Amino acid sequence: MRQALHRLTIETRGKGLTDISRPIIDWTASQGIETGLLTVWCRHTSASLTVQENADPTVRADILRFFETLVPEAAGRYAHEDEGPDDMPAHLRTMLTETQLSIPVAAGRPVFGTWQALYLFEHRRRPHPREIVLHLLGE
Amino acid sequence: MRQALHRLTIETRGKGLTDISRPIIDWTASQGIETGLLTVWCRHTSASLTVQENADPTVRADILRFFETLVPEAAGRYAHEDEGPDDMPAHLRTMLTETQLSIPVAAGRPVFGTWQALYLFEHRRRPHPREIVLHLLGE
């Protein structure tokens, strides 16, 4: 049994979903581990992870719209406003989605379903560099 | 340290919660691993996982009603409608719950609390066969 750690920096372009499946699958494949467990950790509280459909891009547009409605940016609604009107909603949207995902690896590849992709979900308006830690354990 | 992988197919009956604790506990017990970590991965984007109360069935009814209200099926609300009015809400409900859960194993058994059960949450109206991957690591 072996393990490996890796840090990935993703430059986001403000609010939106960035598909990070490819770098994650490629790094896993490069480790020479056939069977194991891959963990993905997002080191932020205003960006998060989610597994969603990789096909129709309107799904991503609907997701953004849904979260704007569910957790609105609204002046005077939140006590925490120092870092801008998009900061507290960003924290809440992070809480409702994922900071971590662990996926089994078989035949050297995370076992994503046919329609699954792993996205980094940026919740702030401005672009940010986001640090993702990958941990792989197996043999 | 050893590991084991398993695929479970659960036939859902349309929208609702299916308790999958039993097959998961039984498979874990059959692996002869005393202490370890069990990971459950759902390979879909319109069905998800959740840990909830295993006692009063009205809890499940309340959960279904709550998600119908929080993420309504509503004509014209979503851009992604090709796969039916229940598809985009299914994606959003999946995002708000879990695609993956990892639970420590002690004495050959996942350490669920007394009132915890692990459910597969089907979000589509029609029955679907759903693929769940189990990964167990330990000794």
Added chain:
Amino acid sequence: MRQALHRLTIETRGKGLTDISRPIIDWTASQGIETGLLTVWCRHTSASLTVQENADPTVRADILRFFETLVPEAAGRYAHEDEGPDDMPAHLRTMLTETQLSIPVAAGRPVFGTWQALYLFEHRRRPHPREIVLHLLGE
């Protein structure tokens, strides 16, 4: 490769967020494992886990207010009322946040980001002792 299991009991004071990063980091450090994976499991369905900002306390106040609005306690709204008006909302708030988190460990420490803390989120009005299971795997 080695593993260790630990149970932590946290006495909550009713609804609110308790920072449990310190006991988790300390226990991890005491295990002499440099690189690995730490899993945190909450054995309840009316208390949950979340990773959130560790700095401005108004963030925690905003989180509490947000969940009171998103999942209201409201007489007659839920079928499951036997255990009090705060019980069914507690289950739903648990579903929307986390029961489990797994975090990579590097240099003997979970790789939390600068602003991340791990909170136990009590959803019931009354204080409760809450059981958290920790599992660490690595070398």
